[in-house]
Amino acid sequence: MGEDVKRRYRSSKRAESAARTRARIREAAARLFVEKGYTGTRMKEVAAEAGVGERTLYDVFPTKVELFGHTLGVATVGNEDAVAVADRPEIRALREEGDPAEAVTAMVVYAADLLDRAGDLIMVSVEAAGADPDMRAATEAGAAATHGVHLSLTTALAARSALRPGLDAADAADILYALASPHMHQLLRRHRGWPPDRYRAWLTRAVLHELLGAGA
Secondary structure, X not given: OOHHHXXXXXXXXXXXXXXXXXXXXXXXXXXXXXXXXXXXXXXXXXXXXXXXXXXXXXXXXXXXXXXXXXXXXXXXXXXXXXXXXXXXXXXXXXXXXXXXXXXXXHHHHHHHHHHHHHHHHHHHHHHHOOOOHHXXXXXXXXXXXXHHHHHHHHHHHHHOOOOOOOOOHHHHHHHHHHHOOHHHHHHHHHHOOOOHHHHHHHHHHHHHHHHHOOOO
């Protein structure tokens, strides 16, 4: 085996090991943040839950804010790829979808899946925003980004004259932002115990009706 091949092999193994460590830390952090809240979760507890030393934890995530941001970010998009939701291929595709009902339904499915992965953590950040300036800034940035994704869809729908009469893109985005919010997801999926299929079906009907007038 050549020296270059050996170096690449060792580098690949190190990268795989680092990814596994991040995953263990991330999974442990998610459990503790949801169980204890952001303020109530201590870094030493995360290290113990993940089965790593505190020094290892701090080498990977120097602060709790960075740990939470990484944990929520991966839960939001589903992987570690540094691509924002707005730039994801599936989001670009639904903006280009020629059938308005199909575009809206695809957005609802995407939003529901995202909230099932990340909704509990988003609510942790909302609850911590009042006491932690960093969390408040992150929460506000996340909310603005989410509304921006919704506005990009409703703007595309408005350009096709697909929105129901009297509804403009901005108001449509606000409606989608409210109906597909983590708060509504928390109420129905967690507090009321709705199963995923029921939640998705209700959300689809509500958004199609409010944005396109479908079923009116």
